[in-house]
Amino acid sequence: xxxxxxxxxxxxxxxxxxxxxxxxxxxxxxxxxxxxxxxxxxxxxxxxxxxxxxxxxxxxxxxxxxxxxxxxxxxxxxxxxxxxxxxxxxxxxxxxxxxxxxxxxxxxxxxxxxxxxxxxxxxxxxxxxxxxxxxxxxxxxxxxxxxxxxxxxxxxxxxxxxxxxxxxxxxxxxxxxxxxxxxxxxxxxxxxxxxxxxxxxxxxxxxxxxxxxxxxxxxxxxxxxxxxxxxxxxxxxxxxxxxxxxxxxxxxxxxxxxxxxxxxxxxxxxxxxxxxxxxxxxxxxxxxxxxxxxxxxxxxxxxxxxxxxxxxx
Numbered sequence: 001x002x003x004x005x006x007x008x009x010x011x012x013x014x015x016x017x018x019x020x021x022x023x024x025x026x027x028x029x030x031x032x033x034x035x036x037x038x039x040x041x042x043x044x045x046x047x048x049x050x051x052x053x054x055x056x057x058x059x060x061x062x063x064x065x066x067x068x069x070x071x072x073x074x075x076x077x078x079x080x081x082x083x084x085x086x087x088x089x090x091x092x093x094x095x096x097x098x099x100x101x102x103x104x105x106x107x108x109x110x111x112x113x114x115x116x117x118x119x120x121x122x123x124x125x126x127x128x129x130x131x132x133x134x135x136x137x138x139x140x141x142x143x144x145x146x147x148x149x150x151x152x153x154x155x156x157x158x159x160x161x162x163x164x165x166x167x168x169x170x171x172x173x174x175x176x177x178x179x180x181x182x183x184x185x186x187x188x189x190x191x192x193x194x195x196x197x198x199x200x201x202x203x204x205x206x207x208x209x210x211x212x213x214x215x216x217x218x219x220x221x222x223x224x225x226x227x228x229x230x231x232x233x234x235x236x237x238x239x240x241x242x243x244x245x246x247x248x249x250x251x252x253x254x255x256x257x258x259x260x261x262x263x264x265x266x267x268x269x270x271x272x273x274x275x276x277x278x279x280x281x282x283x284x285x286x287x288x289x290x291x292x293x294x295x296x297x298x299x300x301x302x303x304x305x306x307x308x309x310x311x312x313x
Contacts, residue, residue, distance in 0.1 A: 020167030021076035025159035029152035045077035072157040196287035260312035
């Protein structure tokens with residue numbers, strides 16, 4: 001396969017380009033006596049999943065085409081369709097051996113079942129293998145066809161990746177906005193959590209007095225219990241880790257190899273922190289209810305991020 005075609009196919013956007021896995025491209029090319037058309041349709045997938053459709057007789061082109069696609073795309077489900085048609089005089093011929101075989105089969109059925117109907121020539125010509133390139137045309141010009149197909153595929157991949165980049169840029173804007181929302185909600189949780197600590201200690205003391213009735217309270221023991229309860233309900237560590245994950249997420253949005261998989265892993269960690277935050281939310285008092293509400297909103301934003309990230313290469 002000629003070098004330029006391979007270079008064209010393997011050329012990929014700059015590493016900073018975030019790509020969606022959704023796209024479509026179609027390119028036409030010409031070889032001596034042949035018209036070639038390649039279309040690519042791409043959707044999201046956990047891995048690189050390639051499905052080729054090539055005309056009968058052109059199967060030898062698929063391994064090289066598969067290699068070219070692997071050089072230009074990392075992830076996604078891709079349907080690649082190749083169409084090759086002879087152009088000009090003598091573009092099509094009749095495969096007399098195939099036609100004769102069909103006619104013999106029809107004649108045998110007529111005799112077996114006593115049928116009187118004559119075979120329809122127009123229907124016969126539409127049967128697979130009856131009309132096609134003249135015998136030997138593909139084999140004789142396979143090298144030229146392969147070169148043109150590689151060039152065509154390279155251009156289609158460039159076109160596909162440009163479309164995937166445009167969608168990736170739109171995704172990056174939406175993801176960044178949701179990250180900003182998460183940080184804003186987390187800041188509100190931090191403020192409420194700090195405000196709730198002294199009130200929580202007072203409520204704990206009041207509750208202990210109710211439980212112990214007239215028994216005197218040991219101030220040291222009370223302080224110890226209050227400290228333990230406050231530690232169990234302190235969400236500072238979760239908020240700090242959540243903010244760290246958001247910063248890493250933003251960094252990956254600027255461009256990274258296999259960004260989609262890395263972003264998905266980060267979102268799992270963010271979801272874990274939000275679950276712990278909700279589990280630690282103290283009581284049913286006003287501050288606790290507000291923190292719970294904010295925590296649920298954070299979880300909702302993370303889920304929306306995960307839905308979008310599933311479409312990032």
